[in-house]
Amino acid sequence: MTGKVDVIKLKFFAMLKGLVGRDEVDLELTLPTTLLQLKSVIAKEYPVLTELLEKRKLLISVNEELATDSTVIKSGDEVAFLPPFSGG
């Protein structure tokens, strides 16, 4: 389980699709990791998201449940970046 390079799926919604330029990306990284560590990988990979991540303007879900910095990310997980909701 440790030290292995694996793949997770990243999803970007609404305004983030435009910023990143894609709505879905497969990311290779060493798993397991935590969301906190993943966020620093994302900030390097997508500098356009750095400010939003630092200011905590985004919610992040792992397998469709809202996650926190300590959430553990495993192989095959789906991590979605969610700007503030505006439904209703």
Next chain:
Amino acid sequence: MKDLVRIQVEDFSIEEEIARVKMTSSETGAVAVFLGTARDISKGEKIMCLEFEHYPEMAEKKLREIRTRALDNFNIIEMGVVHRTGKIEIGENIVLIVVSSRHRNDAFMACEWAISELKRTTPIWKREKTENGEVWVEEHP
């Protein structure tokens, strides 16, 4: 039979949704309804139309959770929630919440709670098309 809780592109029939919720029990004595529609002015700007996007699996899951939590926490009989996605013209329906209960106050309270909770927890996003371009709406008042 359509689900009581769902997200769909096409418009919904308010009467059919009310009937679906009302008919679940002969004890129903009150039905409260919230209908959200597309208005033409936002922050002083004229809106041409709206476009909604959602995170399919998660948004439906969150709506089902709202219904379950409402049934657990309010003295109600049934709740239906329908939200549209895709392009929506001005004046069209966006979201419908229907709540049935024995007495009106429980239905009113659960309905108010449900629409606030939907705006807070459900991954749905609105884009407004104006004369000056398209903008993703960031707040959820």
